[in-house]
Amino acid sequence: MSAARPRIRVVNPNSNETVTRNLDTALEPFRFENGPEIVCSTLAEGPYGIESQADVESVVMPLRRLVEADNASDAFVIACYSDPGLHVCREGSSRPVFGIAECGVLTALARAGRFGVIAIGQRSIPRHMRYLRQMALIDRLAGERSLEISVAETASGEKTLARMIAVGRELKDEDGAEALVMGCAGMARHRAPLEAALGIPVIDPTQAAVTMALGAVLSAQPS
């Protein structure tokens, strides 16, 4: 680690700069004058959005190269809910690398017995299930349900929040979820109103992963 102020690099693996700016805003409360620097950047090689397995795989090696090339950061966060390239990035660096899906779920487990996941689309649910099995965390899954909203509707924050509340209520009331993970990198602004509406903890996965990255770099500091 650098002797000076530690640095956490948050990488948005899609090339949509708006998403990166939203991440940056969502992480503002995690920055302190004398605390670790938190830098958000966009993966130039990424597709505009990561929806398919091919999208996921296409960013794996670029992420590895980004981690290897960045000697100025002390920890990395891959800000896509499929955790692309997590293990290959870890292999390529002795510095900790965090995935937001993994950290989102682990953080939900620190708050409640069973958790639910709000996915954007139905199509990603089998991939998420496979990943929960890989992490051996699926026994605490209450359920996963998707928003199934159009891109146009997502643009309208209001409609998206209303749909999230409806889906979250089903996860809570029908599936027994006691905490929720928002299964996407760009939903942080809905976290607080969703939590207020449902009355159970709601986890933004990027905040969860940056929290774990903070813990890793701070634990490495001399006390």
Added chain:
Amino acid sequence: MSAARPRIRVVNPNSNETVTRNLDTALEPFRFENGPEIVCSTLAEGPYGIESQADVESVVMPLRRLVEADNASDAFVIACYSDPGLHVCREGSSRPVFGIAECGVLTALARAGRFGVIAIGQRSIPRHMRYLRQMALIDRLAGERSLEISVAETASGEKTLARMIAVGRELKDEDGAEALVMGCAGMARHRAPLEAALGIPVIDPTQAAVTMALGAVLSAQPS
């Protein structure tokens, strides 16, 4: 949450003030001028050490009362590796309560495939196994081994560290652990040298829990 600077309360449930002071030192890197306040305190009613199940149970209701009586804190950390009273404290407050065993293990899972636990004594291993089953996290346990050292030896930091390295090496080489959790609240000063000696991540559970508490209070801040 208080409108002002958020506060995290770390409670040492045993009445040994030296342990509390050590916790306080280990958490120094997590404090920032404009960051959340981190306060360590000793549970007056606690036994001098928590070793038996009776010791664990004896602090449960006092911890609940402490949480209910403290309206100035925004999150709580119970700093004993048996997570005494975790669920009853959560029941008694809408503010998040974290247990260091739970957070220690979850944090290890964000770093590696299978984790090992270093316990102080053999006697606590069945209790820890029961708890890992309860959290449904036991499938990723590589193994748990105990230091089996006398109190006199613990006093000598050097001998304790040597023993931790020996036990950690067994967990890594024989059991396949890829990360370690120190199964005790008061071992933080051995974290860095143990990690350096073994070459795998070592988690201090109190730092892990305070990290999660930081995440919870910061996520609740307006961005």
Added chain:
Amino acid sequence: MSAARPRIRVVNPNSNETVTRNLDTALEPFRFENGPEIVCSTLAEGPYGIESQADVESVVMPLRRLVEADNASDAFVIACYSDPGLHVCREGSSRPVFGIAECGVLTALARAGRFGVIAIGQRSIPRHMRYLRQMALIDRLAGERSLEISVAETASGEKTLARMIAVGRELKDEDGAEALVMGCAGMARHRAPLEAALGIPVIDPTQAAVTMALGAVLSAQPS
């Protein structure tokens, strides 16, 4: 164990004497002239009813003291479906201690592939799920559903039974339960009619635990 007639002590951890009397009646068929003595008693320190986690925890240390103080009993049964203090009581005595939730579920597993649980209230379900995970018995749970009846309705045995049959039918027909556990200490009088109505085994957990206690004290007798 006493050389003479062995004794099983059944403790009702709440202070409602009516519940204790009901337990006593339900255990009448388990008493034989030359068989073990079965004594039911009320925990003086207990709350009037055990509904919250705080209620559960409040009786833990009193139960431990009761077990330690009673040198005349050969086995103990804690007659509350949350099994309060089970492990701390076991730690405090070399004599066997049984919890009715644990024994109720284990007994259902000796009768059928998957079991259902009838809970009094929705609120206790997450606690029961946590406990089933702790016992690593959750893979055989078909489902748990709650009666959601008012105290006034419980008083009327007829309405309670009708509601139990309705909930039991859902557990059997929709969830696939092949046996049921009544998730409460005081429902024994409904066991036979419920079993007759549903056509699958119904387990009263107190009878299940006293059965196991009988087995333990009888196995220890010279043959």
Added chain:
Amino acid sequence: MSAARPRIRVVNPNSNETVTRNLDTALEPFRFENGPEIVCSTLAEGPYGIESQADVESVVMPLRRLVEADNASDAFVIACYSDPGLHVCREGSSRPVFGIAECGVLTALARAGRFGVIAIGQRSIPRHMRYLRQMALIDRLAGERSLEISVAETASGEKTLARMIAVGRELKDEDGAEALVMGCAGMARHRAPLEAALGIPVIDPTQAAVTMALGAVLSAQPS
């Protein structure tokens, strides 16, 4: 159930009458003047010993016929540690049928966190593992080890006990077993000395199954 004194039928599926007599002796403490009748009988069609899968399967249909033909018994116990014919006997009768392996393991789970099994021969361990998976109880298995003694040595009770203590100590000290199940129908006389030598509960599976049968028939009695 018969209106009069209930009857439990214990069937030894091998044709070795000495084993049946030993079972009868081991169950003596479970008989009371006004309690259920406990009758032990030998399956005439059974092989002299049940060691192979073929031995197991050869008694399945004879056991079914025995259960169907016996209208005078209120519950059945199949006294072979492979639980031959358990499900087909249950299908053929509305009266409860218990297997000693299932009941032995479930009873161990009511006494401790993780259990060990003492098998007669190495060859039966894969069969037992398959059965523990079927019951979804394998997550609490600490280990299974076999005596690997000759028939001549088994005849000598003393040598058998010494070997059981040695194997039991390995299960306790190396595998972490906190209770033991004797994986055979005919070892009951070693239960008490084995328990005394090891200091952890030891379960005789036939006593465990007869206990559960007692519970079933007594619960069905009017109170």
Added chain:
Amino acid sequence: MSAARPRIRVVNPNSNETVTRNLDTALEPFRFENGPEIVCSTLAEGPYGIESQADVESVVMPLRRLVEADNASDAFVIACYSDPGLHVCREGSSRPVFGIAECGVLTALARAGRFGVIAIGQRSIPRHMRYLRQMALIDRLAGERSLEISVAETASGEKTLARMIAVGRELKDEDGAEALVMGCAGMARHRAPLEAALGIPVIDPTQAAVTMALGAVLSAQPS
């Protein structure tokens, strides 16, 4: 294995010759001029249909004797979805023995994340669940649903297919199945149209088991 052309024996354990002929037809594409011989035969001792546990058990020892008596076959397939006698046949021969339920499920796992099972009747579902637990494959089960059609309706291929499509759609859309196993030996002719209608892989278990048998005998050939 015979030096000459290897032979796979497929045994229909029920005595319905029409079923055997259907199996024979369904396996036609697996036969090659210079490939292994695939012989279908009927178990003379079998019941006309295998529906109950007693039906299953009744064919176990006859199957064992058939395998032991047949020295001309290099591999065996037991063509009943309850895999009767699988382990006792394996014990009786060094040649591989395959069960169609086991192979059907394993083959589905090679095609998709979670699978569904179409059962003929509701009654067999608990038996199938027990078997999936025994194989430790139940964590990937999306669901099992039964056709619940009368024998008369089964005779009419058209109505059966329509019902299979309806049930398959529920497994896919409501339970999340990504592949289906037809839980019966005699449904092969519906495989292709069912797969076409649902758009997910559909596995005929007999074809799956014969495939595995082919692999076993071909792997044993010198290359």
Added chain:
Amino acid sequence: MSAARPRIRVVNPNSNETVTRNLDTALEPFRFENGPEIVCSTLAEGPYGIESQADVESVVMPLRRLVEADNASDAFVIACYSDPGLHVCREGSSRPVFGIAECGVLTALARAGRFGVIAIGQRSIPRHMRYLRQMALIDRLAGERSLEISVAETASGEKTLARMIAVGRELKDEDGAEALVMGCAGMARHRAPLEAALGIPVIDPTQAAVTMALGAVLSAQPS
């Protein structure tokens, strides 16, 4: 599928032509005059060997492109024991794609209760464990052990076989494996002698996957 003779494409994702030739030889017994064509090819973009996670990831997108570009094949086998690109290839084609690790393990499960894996190097074991968790098949793993031999020693077939027998014996005798999977694409010539030496089934994963591919294309043939 092509109306004519179906074709199975086996892709060696590393660029070592000797490995491809060895695969081709090992698959010779699976070819029949009127049977499916089995074509082995080398991935031009692949590294010379696949040892690290980076090696694995580097071939993922090239494999996807290969599958998408090949309209003449009816099924694909990815012949590397890390199953690189399995899910992204499946997403890119309606034709079945098989991974040799997945098929090797599933095939072992059709032969025995618990399986062992022989890995080339220690380093790949955590990756394999993660994959077994993802497939939810780890509960039947007896153990995985690595050969730890130098490349020079691998060249000498004799020494490699001797080492495989030694490691296989440990898996069988110490870990309880009842079948073995060779955890590498290029070991097929050792399969038969290893099986003969150990007396338990040994699975070559490429043969296992080609077998499953055969089953898929043959099941799709009109009968």
